[in-house]
Amino acid sequence: MEFPMTQIQARAVENARKEYRRAQNELRVHRLSETRYRGIPTVNNWISEDRHGTFTYRGVTYTK
Numbered sequence: 001m002e003f004p005m006t007q008i009q010a011r012a013v014e015n016a017r018k019e020y021r022r023a024q025n026e027l028r029v030h031r032l033s034e035t036r037y038r039g040i041p042t043v044n045n046w047i048s049e050d051r052h053g054t055f056t057y058r059g060v061t062y063t064k
Contacts, residue, residue: 005013035042055062 052064055064
């Protein structure tokens with residue numbers, strides 16, 4: 001004879017599903033931010049900025 005789930009058991013199942021979905025999303029976000037350079041894993045945690053100005057590299061002046 002089978003017994004139906006209690007309210008507590010149903011909440012536990014629902015919470016486990018929510019936790020699993022949250023963990024999946026966190027892993028997906030982490031994988032998107034990871035980059036490999038020649039097999040070495042690196043994490044991209046900086047945002048490139050478009051910088052304007054005049055720069056000099058090895059005696060050559062560049063304007064951006």
